[in-house]
Amino acid sequence: MTATRPERSAYIRAGRGELPADLIVCGGILVNVLTEEIYPADVAIWGGRIMAVGDVTAYRGPETEIIDASGHYLCPGLIDGHLHIECSKLSMTSFAEAVVPLGTTSIVSGLDQILVVGGLPAARAFLDEAAATPLKIFWGAPCRTPYTLPRSHVGHYFGPAEHAEGQLWPECVGVWETVREFIDTGEPDVMAAIDLAQKNRLPVLGCSPMCRGRSLNAFMQAGIHADHESYTAEEALEKLRAGLHVLIRESSISHFLEENLRIVTEFGITATRRISFCTDDVVAADLRARGHVDNMVRMAIAMGVTPMAAIQMATINGAEMVRMDGQVGVIAPGRAADILLVRDLLDFRAAKVIAKGRLVAVDGRMLEALPRPVRQGPLMQSFKLSPVAPQDFRVAAATAGDTARVLTLEVDPTQIFVRRRRDVTLPVVDGAVLADPTQDVQYITVVERYGRSANRPTGFVSGFGMKSGAIASSLSPDDNNIICIGTDPADMALAINHIIEGQGGQAVVQHGKIIAALSLPIGGIVSDLPAAEMEAEEGMLDEAARLLGCALPWPFMYMFVMQVTAIPDYAITDLGIVDCIGLRIVDPVLA
Numbered sequence: 001m002t003a004t005r006p007e008r009s010a011y012i013r014a015g016r017g018e019l020p021a022d023l024i025v026c027g028g029i030l031v032n033v034l035t036e037e038i039y040p041a042d043v044a045i046w047g048g049r050i051m052a053v054g055d056v057t058a059y060r061g062p063e064t065e066i067i068d069a070s071g072h073y074l075c076p077g078l079i080d081g082h083l084h085i086e087c088s089k090l091s092m093t094s095f096a097e098a099v100v101p102l103g104t105t106s107i108v109s110g111l112d113q114i115l116v117v118g119g120l121p122a123a124r125a126f127l128d129e130a131a132a133t134p135l136k137i138f139w140g141a142p143c144r145t146p147y148t149l150p151r152s153h154v155g156h157y158f159g160p161a162e163h164a165e166g167q168l169w170p171e172c173v174g175v176w177e178t179v180r181e182f183i184d185t186g187e188p189d190v191m192a193a194i195d196l197a198q199k200n201r202l203p204v205l206g207c208s209p210m211c212r213g214r215s216l217n218a219f220m221q222a223g224i225h226a227d228h229e230s231y232t233a234e235e236a237l238e239k240l241r242a243g244l245h246v247l248i249r250e251s252s253i254s255h256f257l258e259e260n261l262r263i264v265t266e267f268g269i270t271a272t273r274r275i276s277f278c279t280d281d282v283v284a285a286d287l288r289a290r291g292h293v294d295n296m297v298r299m300a301i302a303m304g305v306t307p308m309a310a311i312q313m314a315t316i317n318g319a320e321m322v323r324m325d326g327q328v329g330v331i332a333p334g335r336a337a338d339i340l341l342v343r344d345l346l347d348f349r350a351a352k353v354i355a356k357g358r359l360v361a362v363d364g365r366m367l368e369a370l371p372r373p374v375r376q377g378p379l380m381q382s383f384k385l386s387p388v389a390p391q392d393f394r395v396a397a398a399t400a401g402d403t404a405r406v407l408t409l410e411v412d413p414t415q416i417f418v419r420r421r422r423d424v425t426l427p428v429v430d431g432a433v434l435a436d437p438t439q440d441v442q443y444i445t446v447v448e449r450y451g452r453s454a455n456r457p458t459g460f461v462s463g464f465g466m467k468s469g470a471i472a473s474s475l476s477p478d479d480n481n482i483i484c485i486g487t488d489p490a491d492m493a494l495a496i497n498h499i500i501e502g503q504g505g506q507a508v509v510q511h512g513k514i515i516a517a518l519s520l521p522i523g524g525i526v527s528d529l530p531a532a533e534m535e536a537e538e539g540m541l542d543e544a545a546r547l548l549g550c551a552l553p554w555p556f557m558y559m560f561v562m563q564v565t566a567i568p569d570y571a572i573t574d575l576g577i578v579d580c581i582g583l584r585i586v587d588p589v590l591a
Contacts (some may be wrong), residue, residue, distance in 0.1 A: 031075045067352070079328065092137075097370050098531035105355045107136070112145055115158050147566055150584070167196055183224075197223075237263045247277065301348065307346060446476075470488065505517060
Protein backbone atom coordinates (compact mmCIF):
# COMPACT_ATOMS: atom_id res chain seq x y z
CA MET A 1 0.00 0.00 0.00
CA THR A 2 3.01 2.31 -0.02
CA ALA A 3 3.05 4.74 -2.93
CA THR A 4 5.51 7.09 -4.55
CA ARG A 5 4.57 10.75 -4.84
CA PRO A 6 3.51 10.39 -8.51
CA GLU A 7 1.44 7.33 -7.62
CA ARG A 8 -0.15 9.19 -4.74
CA SER A 9 -1.00 12.07 -7.04
CA ALA A 10 -2.68 9.63 -9.42
CA TYR A 11 -4.71 8.13 -6.58
CA ILE A 12 -5.84 11.60 -5.55
CA ARG A 13 -6.97 12.33 -9.11
CA ALA A 14 -8.80 9.01 -9.25
CA GLY A 15 -10.39 9.83 -5.90
CA ARG A 16 -11.82 12.99 -7.45
CA GLY A 17 -13.18 10.97 -10.34
CA GLU A 18 -10.78 12.45 -12.88
CA LEU A 19 -9.58 8.95 -13.75
CA PRO A 20 -12.38 6.44 -14.47
CA ALA A 21 -12.66 3.46 -12.16
CA ASP A 22 -11.16 0.14 -13.20
CA LEU A 23 -13.97 -1.71 -11.47
CA ILE A 24 -17.32 -0.86 -9.91
CA VAL A 25 -19.24 -3.17 -7.61
CA CYS A 26 -22.87 -2.14 -7.79
CA GLY A 27 -26.15 -3.17 -6.23
CA GLY A 28 -24.69 -4.60 -3.03
CA ILE A 29 -25.46 -4.02 0.65
CA LEU A 30 -22.45 -2.64 2.52
CA VAL A 31 -21.46 -4.01 5.92
CA ASN A 32 -19.78 -0.98 7.49
CA VAL A 33 -17.64 -2.37 10.29
CA LEU A 34 -16.72 1.15 11.47
CA THR A 35 -20.20 2.52 12.08
CA GLU A 36 -21.89 -0.88 12.54
CA GLU A 37 -24.40 -0.02 9.81
CA ILE A 38 -25.69 -2.13 6.92
CA TYR A 39 -27.00 -0.20 3.92
CA PRO A 40 -27.02 -0.20 0.09
CA ALA A 41 -23.85 1.18 -1.50
CA ASP A 42 -21.75 0.84 -4.62
CA VAL A 43 -17.95 0.74 -4.59
CA ALA A 44 -15.53 2.25 -7.14
CA ILE A 45 -12.01 0.80 -7.45
CA TRP A 46 -8.92 2.12 -9.21
CA GLY A 47 -5.35 0.86 -9.03
CA GLY A 48 -6.19 -1.77 -6.45
CA ARG A 49 -7.66 0.77 -4.02
CA ILE A 50 -11.16 1.83 -3.11
CA MET A 51 -11.88 5.29 -4.52
CA ALA A 52 -15.45 5.86 -3.41
CA VAL A 53 -18.33 4.18 -1.58
CA GLY A 54 -22.01 5.07 -2.06
CA ASP A 55 -23.14 6.80 -5.24
CA VAL A 56 -20.21 6.21 -7.60
CA THR A 57 -21.85 7.29 -10.87
CA ALA A 58 -19.20 9.95 -11.42
CA TYR A 59 -16.46 7.29 -11.38
CA ARG A 60 -17.84 5.15 -14.19
CA GLY A 61 -16.05 5.24 -17.53
CA PRO A 62 -16.63 3.52 -20.88
CA GLU A 63 -14.16 0.73 -20.04
CA THR A 64 -15.01 0.32 -16.37
CA GLU A 65 -15.69 -3.31 -15.43
CA ILE A 66 -18.99 -3.78 -13.62
CA ILE A 67 -19.72 -6.49 -11.05
CA ASP A 68 -23.38 -6.89 -10.18
CA ALA A 69 -23.61 -7.50 -6.42
CA SER A 70 -27.41 -7.63 -6.26
CA GLY A 71 -28.52 -9.92 -3.47
CA HIS A 72 -25.11 -9.84 -1.80
CA TYR A 73 -23.60 -8.16 1.22
CA LEU A 74 -20.26 -6.40 0.72
CA CYS A 75 -17.83 -7.30 3.51
CA PRO A 76 -14.14 -6.48 3.97
CA GLY A 77 -11.62 -9.19 3.16
CA LEU A 78 -10.87 -11.38 6.17
CA ILE A 79 -7.66 -11.13 8.22
CA ASP A 80 -5.83 -13.93 10.04
CA GLY A 81 -4.09 -12.10 12.87
CA HIS A 82 -1.44 -14.70 13.75
CA LEU A 83 -0.37 -17.54 11.47
CA HIS A 84 2.69 -19.77 11.12
CA ILE A 85 2.07 -20.21 7.43
CA GLU A 86 4.88 -22.74 6.95
CA CYS A 87 3.17 -25.20 9.31
CA SER A 88 0.59 -25.76 6.58
CA LYS A 89 3.43 -27.30 4.51
CA LEU A 90 2.14 -25.13 1.64
CA SER A 91 4.29 -22.57 -0.17
CA MET A 92 3.15 -18.96 -0.16
CA THR A 93 1.54 -19.42 -3.57
CA SER A 94 -0.17 -22.68 -2.68
CA PHE A 95 -1.46 -21.18 0.57
CA ALA A 96 -2.87 -18.15 -1.25
CA GLU A 97 -4.69 -20.46 -3.65
CA ALA A 98 -6.20 -22.28 -0.68
CA VAL A 99 -7.41 -19.39 1.49
CA VAL A 100 -8.20 -16.48 -0.84
CA PRO A 101 -11.28 -18.25 -2.31
CA LEU A 102 -12.47 -18.66 1.31
CA GLY A 103 -12.33 -14.89 1.80
CA THR A 104 -8.98 -14.47 3.55
CA THR A 105 -7.17 -11.61 1.85
CA SER A 106 -4.63 -10.66 4.56
CA ILE A 107 -2.55 -12.59 7.09
CA VAL A 108 -0.09 -11.64 9.81
CA SER A 109 2.87 -14.01 9.92
CA GLY A 110 6.40 -14.01 11.31
CA LEU A 111 7.74 -16.39 8.65
CA ASP A 112 9.76 -17.64 11.60
CA GLN A 113 10.05 -21.18 10.33
CA ILE A 114 11.73 -20.25 7.06
CA LEU A 115 13.83 -17.65 8.93
CA VAL A 116 15.55 -20.32 11.01
CA VAL A 117 16.38 -22.16 7.79
CA GLY A 118 17.47 -19.32 5.50
CA GLY A 119 17.55 -16.05 7.44
CA LEU A 120 16.32 -12.68 6.20
CA PRO A 121 16.95 -13.53 2.51
CA ALA A 122 14.53 -16.45 2.82
CA ALA A 123 11.88 -14.29 4.49
CA ARG A 124 12.36 -11.67 1.78
CA ALA A 125 11.88 -14.31 -0.89
CA PHE A 126 8.63 -15.49 0.73
CA LEU A 127 7.30 -11.92 1.04
CA ASP A 128 8.13 -11.21 -2.59
CA GLU A 129 6.44 -14.43 -3.65
CA ALA A 130 3.30 -13.45 -1.73
CA ALA A 131 3.28 -10.02 -3.41
CA ALA A 132 2.68 -11.78 -6.73
CA THR A 133 -0.50 -13.41 -5.34
CA PRO A 134 -3.87 -11.92 -4.29
CA LEU A 135 -2.91 -12.46 -0.63
CA LYS A 136 -1.40 -9.70 1.51
CA ILE A 137 1.14 -10.54 4.18
CA PHE A 138 1.86 -8.30 7.11
CA TRP A 139 5.11 -9.46 8.64
CA GLY A 140 5.83 -9.60 12.34
CA ALA A 141 9.57 -9.62 13.00
CA PRO A 142 10.06 -12.55 15.42
CA CYS A 143 11.26 -11.41 18.84
CA ARG A 144 14.14 -13.87 18.47
CA THR A 145 14.70 -17.14 16.68
CA PRO A 146 14.68 -19.81 17.63
CA TYR A 147 12.14 -19.36 20.41
CA THR A 148 13.56 -22.35 22.26
CA LEU A 149 14.97 -22.01 25.77
CA PRO A 150 17.75 -23.01 26.15
CA ARG A 151 18.57 -21.94 22.58
CA SER A 152 18.78 -24.87 20.18
CA HIS A 153 20.83 -25.02 16.98
CA VAL A 154 19.32 -23.64 13.75
CA GLY A 155 20.55 -22.52 10.36
CA HIS A 156 20.10 -18.81 11.07
CA TYR A 157 19.56 -16.82 14.25
CA PHE A 158 17.31 -13.77 14.20
CA GLY A 159 18.53 -11.14 16.63
CA PRO A 160 19.09 -7.41 17.12
CA ALA A 161 21.12 -6.92 13.90
CA GLU A 162 18.35 -8.51 11.85
CA HIS A 163 15.73 -6.46 13.69
CA ALA A 164 17.59 -3.27 12.79
CA GLU A 165 17.06 -4.16 9.13
CA GLY A 166 13.79 -6.07 9.23
CA GLN A 167 11.79 -3.59 11.32
CA LEU A 168 12.30 -1.06 8.53
CA TRP A 169 10.77 -3.30 5.87
CA PRO A 170 7.45 -1.92 4.62
CA GLU A 171 5.67 -5.19 5.49
CA CYS A 172 6.77 -5.12 9.13
CA VAL A 173 3.95 -4.52 11.63
CA GLY A 174 5.68 -5.24 14.93
CA VAL A 175 7.72 -7.60 17.07
CA TRP A 176 6.07 -11.02 16.85
CA GLU A 177 5.65 -14.01 19.13
CA THR A 178 7.22 -12.36 22.16
CA VAL A 179 7.44 -15.36 24.44
CA ARG A 180 6.77 -14.68 28.13
CA GLU A 181 9.83 -16.63 29.27
CA PHE A 182 12.03 -14.19 27.34
CA ILE A 183 10.50 -11.32 29.29
CA ASP A 184 10.78 -13.16 32.60
CA THR A 185 14.47 -13.88 32.04
CA GLY A 186 15.27 -10.48 30.53
CA GLU A 187 16.65 -12.17 27.41
CA PRO A 188 19.05 -9.54 25.97
CA ASP A 189 18.23 -10.05 22.27
CA VAL A 190 14.50 -9.78 22.91
CA MET A 191 14.91 -6.67 25.06
CA ALA A 192 16.99 -5.12 22.24
CA ALA A 193 14.22 -5.97 19.75
CA ILE A 194 11.66 -4.24 22.00
CA ASP A 195 13.95 -1.20 22.28
CA LEU A 196 14.04 -0.96 18.49
CA ALA A 197 10.27 -1.42 18.27
CA GLN A 198 9.75 1.51 20.63
CA LYS A 199 12.04 3.62 18.48
CA ASN A 200 10.19 2.56 15.32
CA ARG A 201 6.75 2.89 16.99
CA LEU A 202 5.86 -0.73 16.32
CA PRO A 203 3.64 -2.81 18.62
CA VAL A 204 4.99 -5.78 20.58
CA LEU A 205 2.85 -8.88 20.03
CA GLY A 206 2.99 -11.46 22.81
CA CYS A 207 2.82 -15.19 23.39
CA SER A 208 1.86 -15.94 27.00
CA PRO A 209 -0.12 -19.16 27.42
CA MET A 210 -1.63 -19.72 30.86
CA CYS A 211 -0.35 -16.33 32.02
CA ARG A 212 -2.37 -14.67 34.77
CA GLY A 213 -2.02 -12.68 37.96
CA ARG A 214 1.44 -11.37 38.82
CA SER A 215 2.93 -13.16 35.80
CA LEU A 216 0.59 -11.21 33.53
CA ASN A 217 1.32 -7.96 35.35
CA ALA A 218 5.04 -8.49 34.82
CA PHE A 219 4.54 -9.43 31.18
CA MET A 220 2.59 -6.23 30.54
CA GLN A 221 5.52 -4.11 31.74
CA ALA A 222 7.36 -4.97 28.51
CA GLY A 223 4.76 -2.98 26.59
CA ILE A 224 2.95 -6.02 25.19
CA HIS A 225 0.11 -4.97 22.87
CA ALA A 226 -1.63 -8.25 21.99
CA ASP A 227 -1.69 -11.95 22.81
CA HIS A 228 -3.00 -15.02 21.00
CA GLU A 229 -2.60 -17.71 23.69
CA SER A 230 -5.54 -18.04 26.09
CA TYR A 231 -6.49 -21.53 27.21
CA THR A 232 -9.65 -20.54 29.12
CA ALA A 233 -12.29 -17.85 28.92
CA GLU A 234 -11.23 -16.60 32.34
CA GLU A 235 -7.67 -16.15 31.09
CA ALA A 236 -8.89 -14.33 27.98
CA LEU A 237 -11.05 -11.99 30.06
CA GLU A 238 -8.21 -11.20 32.45
CA LYS A 239 -5.97 -10.31 29.51
CA LEU A 240 -8.69 -8.19 27.93
CA ARG A 241 -9.24 -6.32 31.18
CA ALA A 242 -5.48 -5.79 31.48
CA GLY A 243 -5.46 -3.89 28.20
CA LEU A 244 -4.30 -6.57 25.79
CA HIS A 245 -5.80 -7.02 22.37
CA VAL A 246 -6.95 -10.63 22.58
CA LEU A 247 -6.69 -12.86 19.53
CA ILE A 248 -8.92 -15.91 19.72
CA ARG A 249 -7.38 -18.98 18.14
CA GLU A 250 -9.09 -21.78 16.25
CA SER A 251 -6.38 -23.83 14.61
CA SER A 252 -6.41 -27.30 13.10
CA ILE A 253 -4.99 -28.67 16.34
CA SER A 254 -5.98 -26.17 19.05
CA HIS A 255 -9.68 -25.43 19.34
CA PHE A 256 -10.19 -22.43 21.60
CA LEU A 257 -12.84 -20.30 19.86
CA GLU A 258 -15.85 -21.73 21.65
CA GLU A 259 -14.11 -21.59 25.02
CA ASN A 260 -12.69 -18.07 24.63
CA LEU A 261 -15.85 -16.54 23.13
CA ARG A 262 -17.66 -17.38 26.33
CA ILE A 263 -16.45 -13.94 27.46
CA VAL A 264 -19.06 -12.58 25.03
CA THR A 265 -21.81 -15.18 25.08
CA GLU A 266 -21.72 -15.98 28.83
CA PHE A 267 -19.72 -13.29 30.63
CA GLY A 268 -21.57 -10.47 28.89
CA ILE A 269 -18.66 -8.55 27.38
CA THR A 270 -20.13 -6.18 24.80
CA ALA A 271 -16.97 -4.17 24.06
CA THR A 272 -15.62 -6.58 21.46
CA ARG A 273 -13.46 -4.32 19.31
CA ARG A 274 -10.26 -5.57 20.97
CA ILE A 275 -11.07 -9.19 20.13
CA SER A 276 -9.93 -10.64 16.81
CA PHE A 277 -9.39 -13.99 15.15
CA CYS A 278 -6.36 -16.07 14.23
CA THR A 279 -5.70 -19.67 13.23
CA ASP A 280 -2.02 -19.98 14.25
CA ASP A 281 -1.44 -23.41 12.62
CA VAL A 282 -3.58 -24.98 9.89
CA VAL A 283 -3.28 -27.92 7.54
CA ALA A 284 -4.68 -28.41 4.06
CA ALA A 285 -7.21 -31.04 5.06
CA ASP A 286 -8.73 -28.77 7.70
CA LEU A 287 -8.80 -25.77 5.35
CA ARG A 288 -10.68 -27.78 2.78
CA ALA A 289 -13.06 -29.35 5.29
CA ARG A 290 -13.91 -26.43 7.59
CA GLY A 291 -12.56 -23.31 5.93
CA HIS A 292 -10.26 -20.66 7.34
CA VAL A 293 -11.20 -17.38 9.06
CA ASP A 294 -14.64 -17.67 7.44
CA ASN A 295 -15.16 -20.80 9.54
CA MET A 296 -14.45 -18.77 12.68
CA VAL A 297 -17.07 -16.20 11.66
CA ARG A 298 -19.64 -18.97 11.20
CA MET A 299 -18.70 -20.58 14.52
CA ALA A 300 -19.02 -17.27 16.38
CA ILE A 301 -22.42 -16.52 14.87
CA ALA A 302 -23.62 -20.04 15.71
CA MET A 303 -22.64 -19.35 19.35
CA GLY A 304 -24.82 -16.26 19.44
CA VAL A 305 -22.34 -13.52 18.54
CA THR A 306 -24.00 -10.98 16.24
CA PRO A 307 -22.93 -11.14 12.58
CA MET A 308 -21.60 -7.57 12.80
CA ALA A 309 -19.41 -8.34 15.81
CA ALA A 310 -18.17 -11.61 14.28
CA ILE A 311 -17.27 -9.87 11.01
CA GLN A 312 -15.50 -7.11 12.96
CA MET A 313 -13.44 -9.75 14.78
CA ALA A 314 -12.40 -11.12 11.39
CA THR A 315 -11.65 -7.76 9.76
CA ILE A 316 -11.27 -4.31 11.32
CA ASN A 317 -10.37 -5.56 14.80
CA GLY A 318 -7.40 -7.49 13.47
CA ALA A 319 -6.37 -4.56 11.29
CA GLU A 320 -6.43 -2.23 14.29
CA MET A 321 -4.47 -4.76 16.34
CA VAL A 322 -1.48 -4.39 13.99
CA ARG A 323 -2.28 -0.71 13.27
CA MET A 324 -3.04 -1.42 9.60
CA ASP A 325 -6.66 -0.19 9.63
CA GLY A 326 -5.60 2.59 7.27
CA GLN A 327 -4.91 -0.09 4.69
CA VAL A 328 -7.22 -3.07 5.24
CA GLY A 329 -10.14 -4.29 7.31
CA VAL A 330 -12.82 -1.88 6.08
CA ILE A 331 -14.50 -0.94 2.80
CA ALA A 332 -13.68 2.75 2.67
CA PRO A 333 -11.82 5.20 0.39
CA GLY A 334 -8.04 4.80 0.37
CA ARG A 335 -8.09 1.22 1.60
CA ALA A 336 -7.10 -1.86 -0.33
CA ALA A 337 -9.87 -3.12 -2.59
CA ASP A 338 -10.37 -6.43 -0.76
CA ILE A 339 -14.11 -7.11 -0.85
CA LEU A 340 -16.22 -10.21 -0.28
CA LEU A 341 -19.65 -10.74 -1.79
CA VAL A 342 -21.63 -12.77 0.74
CA ARG A 343 -25.18 -14.03 0.16
CA ASP A 344 -26.11 -14.78 3.78
CA LEU A 345 -24.48 -13.19 6.83
CA LEU A 346 -25.71 -15.98 9.11
CA ASP A 347 -24.04 -18.62 6.93
CA PHE A 348 -21.00 -16.54 6.12
CA ARG A 349 -19.38 -17.73 2.87
CA ALA A 350 -17.69 -15.73 0.12
CA ALA A 351 -19.57 -16.13 -3.15
CA LYS A 352 -17.07 -13.83 -4.88
CA VAL A 353 -13.70 -12.48 -3.73
CA ILE A 354 -12.14 -9.24 -4.92
CA ALA A 355 -8.51 -8.95 -3.81
CA LYS A 356 -6.04 -6.22 -4.71
CA GLY A 357 -8.74 -4.70 -6.89
CA ARG A 358 -9.47 -7.76 -9.05
CA LEU A 359 -12.15 -10.42 -9.04
CA VAL A 360 -10.03 -13.49 -8.27
CA ALA A 361 -12.39 -16.19 -6.94
CA VAL A 362 -15.99 -17.31 -7.38
CA ASP A 363 -17.84 -19.88 -5.27
CA GLY A 364 -14.71 -21.13 -3.55
CA ARG A 365 -12.51 -21.46 -6.62
CA MET A 366 -9.73 -19.30 -8.01
CA LEU A 367 -10.52 -17.97 -11.48
CA GLU A 368 -6.93 -18.55 -12.54
CA ALA A 369 -4.22 -20.86 -11.24
CA LEU A 370 -1.31 -19.02 -9.65
CA PRO A 371 2.11 -19.71 -11.22
CA ARG A 372 4.84 -21.01 -8.92
CA PRO A 373 8.19 -19.21 -8.95
CA VAL A 374 11.30 -21.01 -10.16
CA ARG A 375 12.81 -22.76 -7.13
CA GLN A 376 16.58 -22.78 -6.83
CA GLY A 377 19.40 -21.73 -4.53
CA PRO A 378 20.22 -22.42 -0.85
CA LEU A 379 16.64 -23.11 0.26
CA MET A 380 16.54 -26.16 -1.97
CA GLN A 381 19.75 -27.55 -0.42
CA SER A 382 19.40 -26.80 3.29
CA PHE A 383 20.55 -30.11 4.89
CA LYS A 384 24.15 -30.30 6.05
CA LEU A 385 24.55 -33.63 7.79
CA SER A 386 25.57 -37.21 7.20
CA PRO A 387 23.21 -40.20 7.38
CA VAL A 388 22.37 -41.51 10.82
CA ALA A 389 22.72 -45.06 12.17
CA PRO A 390 20.50 -47.05 14.58
CA GLN A 391 23.15 -46.92 17.31
CA ASP A 392 22.85 -43.11 17.32
CA PHE A 393 19.61 -43.57 19.27
CA ARG A 394 21.00 -45.74 22.03
CA VAL A 395 20.00 -44.55 25.54
CA ALA A 396 22.56 -45.67 28.10
CA ALA A 397 21.36 -46.89 31.49
CA ALA A 398 22.65 -44.92 34.45
CA THR A 399 23.46 -48.00 36.53
CA ALA A 400 23.79 -51.76 36.13
CA GLY A 401 20.59 -53.78 36.22
CA ASP A 402 17.78 -55.19 34.12
CA THR A 403 15.52 -52.13 34.38
CA ALA A 404 15.76 -48.36 34.56
CA ARG A 405 13.44 -45.64 35.75
CA VAL A 406 12.97 -42.99 33.07
CA LEU A 407 11.10 -39.76 32.48
CA THR A 408 8.80 -39.84 29.45
CA LEU A 409 7.09 -36.91 27.73
CA GLU A 410 3.40 -37.77 27.83
CA VAL A 411 1.22 -35.96 25.29
CA ASP A 412 -2.29 -34.83 26.11
CA PRO A 413 -4.64 -35.88 23.26
CA THR A 414 -6.96 -32.98 24.11
CA GLN A 415 -4.26 -30.25 24.33
CA ILE A 416 -1.65 -30.82 21.66
CA PHE A 417 1.00 -28.49 23.06
CA VAL A 418 0.81 -29.82 26.62
CA ARG A 419 3.32 -32.53 27.57
CA ARG A 420 3.37 -33.76 31.15
CA ARG A 421 5.93 -35.91 32.93
CA ARG A 422 5.28 -39.62 33.24
CA ASP A 423 7.84 -41.82 35.02
CA VAL A 424 8.03 -45.46 33.91
CA THR A 425 10.28 -48.47 34.39
CA LEU A 426 11.81 -49.77 31.15
CA PRO A 427 13.88 -52.85 30.32
CA VAL A 428 17.67 -52.61 29.98
CA VAL A 429 19.59 -54.87 27.58
CA ASP A 430 23.37 -54.71 27.23
CA GLY A 431 23.42 -51.42 29.10
CA ALA A 432 20.84 -49.75 26.84
CA VAL A 433 17.37 -48.62 27.95
CA LEU A 434 14.74 -49.92 25.52
CA ALA A 435 11.40 -48.46 24.49
CA ASP A 436 8.39 -50.52 25.52
CA PRO A 437 5.31 -50.29 23.27
CA THR A 438 3.35 -52.44 25.75
CA GLN A 439 3.53 -49.47 28.13
CA ASP A 440 2.96 -47.02 25.24
CA VAL A 441 6.56 -45.79 25.45
CA GLN A 442 8.49 -44.99 22.27
CA TYR A 443 11.86 -43.42 21.51
CA ILE A 444 11.95 -39.75 20.52
CA THR A 445 14.95 -38.04 18.99
CA VAL A 446 15.91 -34.75 17.35
CA VAL A 447 18.66 -34.72 14.72
CA GLU A 448 20.35 -31.35 14.16
CA ARG A 449 20.44 -30.77 10.40
CA TYR A 450 22.27 -27.47 9.83
CA GLY A 451 25.82 -28.68 10.41
CA ARG A 452 26.28 -26.66 13.60
CA SER A 453 26.60 -29.71 15.85
CA ALA A 454 26.33 -33.49 15.78
CA ASN A 455 23.53 -33.50 18.35
CA ARG A 456 21.14 -36.45 18.25
CA PRO A 457 19.66 -36.68 21.76
CA THR A 458 17.20 -39.49 22.42
CA GLY A 459 14.55 -39.76 25.10
CA PHE A 460 11.16 -41.37 25.54
CA VAL A 461 7.59 -40.32 24.76
CA SER A 462 4.18 -41.77 25.55
CA GLY A 463 0.67 -41.13 24.32
CA PHE A 464 1.32 -41.92 20.66
CA GLY A 465 0.26 -45.55 20.98
CA MET A 466 2.72 -46.79 18.36
CA LYS A 467 3.31 -50.56 18.42
CA SER A 468 5.92 -50.65 15.65
CA GLY A 469 7.87 -48.57 13.14
CA ALA A 470 8.74 -44.87 13.12
CA ILE A 471 7.49 -41.48 11.92
CA ALA A 472 9.77 -38.52 11.16
CA SER A 473 9.51 -34.92 9.95
CA SER A 474 11.87 -32.08 9.04
CA LEU A 475 9.02 -29.59 9.47
CA SER A 476 9.22 -29.24 13.23
CA PRO A 477 8.85 -25.82 14.85
CA ASP A 478 10.56 -23.99 16.36
CA ASP A 479 13.91 -25.01 14.91
CA ASN A 480 12.95 -27.41 12.10
CA ASN A 481 15.55 -29.98 12.94
CA ILE A 482 14.48 -33.54 12.11
CA ILE A 483 12.25 -35.07 14.77
CA CYS A 484 11.45 -38.76 14.92
CA ILE A 485 9.36 -41.05 17.12
CA GLY A 486 9.66 -44.81 16.86
CA THR A 487 9.80 -48.20 18.50
CA ASP A 488 12.76 -49.50 16.49
CA PRO A 489 16.06 -47.59 16.04
CA ALA A 490 16.60 -49.21 12.62
CA ASP A 491 13.24 -47.95 11.37
CA MET A 492 13.99 -44.54 12.87
CA ALA A 493 17.31 -44.34 11.02
CA LEU A 494 15.61 -45.31 7.74
CA ALA A 495 12.93 -42.61 8.13
CA ILE A 496 15.46 -39.90 9.01
CA ASN A 497 17.86 -40.85 6.21
CA HIS A 498 15.02 -40.77 3.69
CA ILE A 499 14.32 -37.17 4.72
CA ILE A 500 18.00 -36.21 4.55
CA GLU A 501 18.37 -37.70 1.07
CA GLY A 502 15.26 -35.89 -0.18
CA GLN A 503 16.27 -32.52 1.35
CA GLY A 504 13.19 -32.44 3.53
CA GLY A 505 9.89 -34.13 4.15
CA GLN A 506 7.93 -36.53 6.31
CA ALA A 507 8.09 -40.31 6.37
CA VAL A 508 6.49 -43.38 7.91
CA VAL A 509 8.50 -46.62 8.19
CA GLN A 510 7.40 -50.07 9.28
CA HIS A 511 9.48 -53.27 9.42
CA GLY A 512 12.31 -51.78 7.39
CA LYS A 513 10.14 -50.32 4.61
CA ILE A 514 8.99 -46.78 3.85
CA ILE A 515 5.20 -47.09 3.66
CA ALA A 516 4.37 -43.39 3.19
CA ALA A 517 6.39 -40.25 2.48
CA LEU A 518 5.93 -36.59 1.58
CA SER A 519 8.54 -34.37 -0.04
CA LEU A 520 9.01 -30.86 1.43
CA PRO A 521 11.85 -29.51 -0.70
CA ILE A 522 11.55 -25.76 -0.02
CA GLY A 523 13.70 -25.19 3.03
CA GLY A 524 12.84 -28.73 4.07
CA ILE A 525 9.48 -27.49 5.37
CA VAL A 526 7.06 -26.56 2.54
CA SER A 527 5.96 -27.69 -0.91
CA ASP A 528 4.39 -26.23 -4.04
CA LEU A 529 1.67 -28.88 -4.02
CA PRO A 530 -1.88 -27.50 -4.36
CA ALA A 531 -3.96 -27.85 -1.21
CA ALA A 532 -6.05 -30.72 -2.61
CA GLU A 533 -2.94 -32.77 -3.35
CA MET A 534 -1.44 -31.89 0.02
CA GLU A 535 -4.63 -33.07 1.71
CA ALA A 536 -4.33 -36.42 -0.06
CA GLU A 537 -0.67 -36.75 0.96
CA GLU A 538 -1.49 -35.83 4.57
CA GLY A 539 -4.23 -38.44 4.58
CA MET A 540 -1.87 -41.17 3.42
CA LEU A 541 0.71 -40.21 6.05
CA ASP A 542 -1.85 -40.19 8.85
CA GLU A 543 -3.31 -43.51 7.73
CA ALA A 544 0.18 -45.02 7.63
CA ALA A 545 0.85 -43.71 11.16
CA ARG A 546 -2.37 -45.37 12.33
CA LEU A 547 -1.14 -48.66 10.90
CA LEU A 548 1.67 -48.34 13.45
CA GLY A 549 -0.91 -47.97 16.22
CA CYS A 550 -1.02 -44.16 16.57
CA ALA A 551 -4.57 -43.04 17.34
CA LEU A 552 -3.92 -39.30 17.74
CA PRO A 553 -6.01 -37.11 15.40
CA TRP A 554 -2.97 -35.41 13.82
CA PRO A 555 0.04 -37.71 14.40
CA PHE A 556 2.63 -35.54 12.65
CA MET A 557 1.47 -32.29 14.22
CA TYR A 558 1.47 -33.83 17.68
CA MET A 559 5.02 -34.97 16.98
CA PHE A 560 6.47 -31.86 15.42
CA VAL A 561 5.33 -29.47 18.17
CA MET A 562 7.36 -31.52 20.66
CA GLN A 563 10.22 -29.07 19.98
CA VAL A 564 8.18 -26.07 21.25
CA THR A 565 9.60 -25.05 24.63
CA ALA A 566 7.29 -22.06 25.23
CA ILE A 567 4.48 -24.18 26.72
CA PRO A 568 4.84 -26.32 29.89
CA ASP A 569 5.89 -28.86 30.97
CA TYR A 570 8.42 -30.72 28.78
CA ALA A 571 9.80 -30.63 25.25
CA ILE A 572 12.76 -31.96 23.26
CA THR A 573 15.23 -30.08 21.08
CA ASP A 574 18.61 -30.99 19.64
CA LEU A 575 20.02 -30.14 23.09
CA GLY A 576 17.98 -32.86 24.79
CA ILE A 577 14.91 -33.10 27.02
CA VAL A 578 13.85 -29.62 28.16
CA ASP A 579 12.16 -28.82 31.46
CA CYS A 580 10.05 -25.93 30.13
CA ILE A 581 9.40 -24.56 33.62
CA GLY A 582 12.94 -24.75 34.94
CA LEU A 583 14.30 -23.85 31.46
CA ARG A 584 17.02 -26.49 31.68
CA ILE A 585 18.10 -29.73 30.04
CA VAL A 586 17.31 -32.88 32.00
CA ASP A 587 18.43 -36.49 31.70
CA PRO A 588 15.55 -38.82 30.78
CA VAL A 589 17.21 -41.67 32.70
CA LEU A 590 16.50 -41.02 36.36
CA ALA A 591 19.12 -41.63 39.04
